[in-house]
Amino acid sequence: MKLLAKKKGNLTREKIADALDLYSAQDKEALRRRLRAMERDGQLMFDKYKGYALMDESLMVSGKISIHQDGFGFVSYSDSEKDLFLTAGEINHVFDGDVVQVLMSPSGSGNRSFNKLIKILERNTTQIVGILKRKGDDFYLVPDSSKISHKVDVDDRKMMDAKAGQLVNADIIEYPTFRQNTLVQIVEVLGHPEDPGMEITVALHRHGLVEGWTDEEFDHAEACGTEVAEQDKLGRADYRDLSFMTIDGADARDFDDAVYCERKKSGEWRLMVAIADVSHYVRPDDVLDVEAQTRATSIYFPGHVVPMLPETLSNGLCSLNPDVDRLAIVCDMTINAKGLVISSEFSEGVIHSHARLTYDQANAVAVKRQSKMARDVANSNPDIIEHIKNLHDLYKVLIPARSKRGAIDFDTQELKFNLNKNKKIASMTPVIRNDAHKMIEEFMLCANVA
Known part of the structure; x- marks a missing residue:
């Protein structure tokens, strides 16, 4: 390095050997290896036309x-x-x-x-999921991830009774180098590739996703109870008499938003969007908040959900289920005939959802009023029919305003995976987006802008 620093430029291996008085084949081979090592360690740069130079x-x-x-x-x-x-x-x-x-x-x-x-x-990979294979007396892993092309050897001293052909989860105990393969130790046998639901199991392990809860997290959620305590309602705006409703997919399990709409005598619209008040139950830096930050979101698979919070909260107190009181953050907006939000107010409130509707049900009431589905909704929830019509009428006012402000409509094709009894994909069908889907999206945008 002193030689290269003194020369202030590139030197070939031959010139370095001459400068260091290295003439024997043995010395030159030793120099070649040393230069390659220094290049590998980032001490030297090599150019096949100019030779070696100090690292820039x-x-x-x-x-x-x-x-x-x-x-x-x-x-x-x-x-x-x-x-x-x-x-x-x-x-x-x-x-x-x-x-x-x-x-x-x-x-x-x-x-x-x-x-x-x-x-x-x-290193940011600590585990590998793959199929266990055997060649003679040696075991190796074929990784599930297509991004892992290394050869992965399995330590056969701890096999967890795994058999060749099974999917396993393994800890990396030795990382690969230019001279050795990755070495792993099996920590969990997942099952056979054809087992029901195995694709979900593999996906969870591949991405390091946690499905269960610790005892502390579970107990913390359970301590919140199953019903809203009367003392928790004190000091909140009471919106329970208003016909709030949730409109979601048919397979939704938790309902985090509800809507209500009425036409004012002035001709303006009152739109209210209620969002489940999770912050009342999950406090900053408590065990559930820390875990929720780690998970970041609920994860949806076909026929399976990994929630961000324990089900006691995600499907219970923090879900705006019908016919029960729930705490919510409510955005109360006034919208004029041009589809512009002219005033808004946020409050901590209590709501009582009057109905849980699917997108198809809401759309039937709004635009297919003579259909059997619309009649079924009217028979079971007659009080909400007018409010659904109000929601749709307001939506029709908002659309021209959306076009006028140049909003981009990302209307992509969504597919639904239909599973058979073994939880394997049997077919895929397109999800038809109707006015109810678009209506709820517009209302959420209004609340966000407000």
Whole structure:
């Protein structure tokens, strides 16, 4: 390094050998290995045309790598710069999501293959899900993730009674290098690939998602009870006489928003959007808040939900279920004939949902009033029919205002997965978005703008 610093430029291996008086084949081989090691450790840069030079620290960056299923990867290191491309050969011992140090191409030629992986700074994969395989006396894992192309050996000293052909979850006990494979130890046998619901089980483990709850989290949720305490209603605006209703998908289990609409004598509209007041039960930094921040959201699979909060809350006290009192944050808006929100007020309130409707039911009442579904709703909930019509009439006022302000309509095709008795996908059918879907979306936008 002193030699290269003194020369202030590139030197070939031959010139370095001459400068260091290394003439024997043995010495030159030792020099070759040493230079390769220094290059690998990020001490030297190598150019096949110019030779070796001291590392230019300004070209060294670090970031998280995203690996493509074909083996190559991109390193994100700056919000303002393009990601750096790394070839499959550079990263055959790296996992998707690892934080790595990269030497950017010094040429500025844009040849992306010049970027060089220096070292792995942080490992972010600790477990691998895959199918256990056997070859002779050795076991290995075929990862479920297409982003893992490494060979994965299995420590056969702790097999958890797993059999070849089964899906397992395994801890990484030795990370791969250029000289050795990944070594894992089985910690859980998931079952056979054809077992009912196995796709969901694998997805949960692949992404490190937690489905259950600790005793502390469960007890904390249970302590909230199953009904709203009378003392919790004190000091809140009482909206229980208003015909709030929830409108959601047929398979929805929790209802976090409810709506109510009436036409004022002035010709303006009163729109109220109620959102379940989760913050009353989940306080900052308590055990449920910490876990909810980790989960970030509820996760929906076909026929299965992993909630962000225990079911006691997510499907109970924090769900605006029909015919029960619930605490909510209520946005009370006045909307003029041009579809503009001219006033709004937020309050902590108590509501009593008068009905749980599906999108299809609400749409039938709004636009297919002579259909059997509309008549069934009218027979079971006659008091809400006028309010559904009010909601739809207001929606028709909001649409021209939406177009006038140039709002973009992301109306993409959604598919529904239909499962058979073994929880395997039997078919897929398109979800038909009707006026009820769009109506609720518009009302949520109004509340957000307010």
